[in-house]
Amino acid sequence: MDGPARIPAERRRRRPTRSGTVLSAESITTAALALIEAPGGNALTVRKLGAALGCDPSSVYRYFPDTDAILMAAADRLIHDSLQGLTRSDSWERDLRDFAHRLHRSMLAHPRLAMVRASRVTAGPAEAHAIDTGIGILLRAGYTPLQAVRRYRLFVDTILAQAAADAAAQNPDPQDRDERPDRTWSEYQHGFPTGEYPHLDAVRSELFAMGEPTFPEILDLMIQSFAQQLDRPDGTPEHTATDDA
Incomplete structure (x- = not known):
């Protein structure tokens, strides 16, 4: 800014x-x-x-x-605070996981700015540092510059989107607590008629899992996918035509 x-x-x-x-x-x-x-x-x-x-x-x-510029400065401040103490280890997977958890925790701690942070670019020094850090982790993992940029965008957009959804589910305002989205999963488990939705019927006893946090599994799947791309037989990440575009 x-x-x-x-x-x-x-x-x-x-x-x-x-x-x-x-x-x-x-x-x-x-x-x-x-x-x-x-x-x-x-x-x-x-x-x-x-x-x-x-x-x-x-x-x-x-x-x-204007106030929009103030919002961007506030969002950039939170990015800065979330990355304080982030250090490099001997594992790029561990560092990428730490990076993601820090962003996720910060979004949950400041839910009213979560959507702003997920959908806007602050163009401030803290966000520049975050991008530099994330791309640096992927370059160290073995991705080419273009691949590192593409995968960083995929990674951070997914993390921020999930964090924004999790923050919204917290509903910090007491008057909105009756509208919590996770309330609906128990209604699906017990409220729909038997036989009308056969596939839901088949998993009715497992529908409680729909209300469980998904962030840890999403993060695991993304890091596993990145690692598998690097472990291909030719020793390079997954190659697509768009990577050379």
Whole structure:
């Protein structure tokens, strides 16, 4: 995000606001995260930010052009926090698994920004670092540059999509808890008429598994698939025409 970098230094506020906060892109991002994560905090506005920071709302525009840019900064902050402490081991599979779990945990810890993170590119330094890290793991595994890029996109999109779905299922707002999607699986297990859906009838006693977390198995299947591609007889990953496009 290049908004704050374009602001002349003389326009940036150096004195503390009424609440004692020194206004900066970082303090605004911190306040935005607190507002988003507060009960009923789905709608982020500059007016609310101004009130939280103890400043005139127009001061926020000295650092960000609009609330969308603030959302992107907040999402990038969460990516940064999720990757803190990530280290390289002697196993690319272990590192890719750690990378995925960190993103997944972060999305569940901040569910109101999960869909933004799954569907948008922040273009910030933390996301650039995440992409660099993920592609680096796949290059170290033995993929060519193009293959590493393609498989990273496949991998991270799958992880983020599943994490966003898992975060949505948490429904942080108490008034929405009766609409939890996992509630429907027990209804399928006990509620449909015998004989009307023969295949569901055949697995009726196993339908409880539909409500179990799928992320661990999805992650296992993806890493196993990547490893199998690298173990092909010719010693190269699975080759397709699109890899050379």
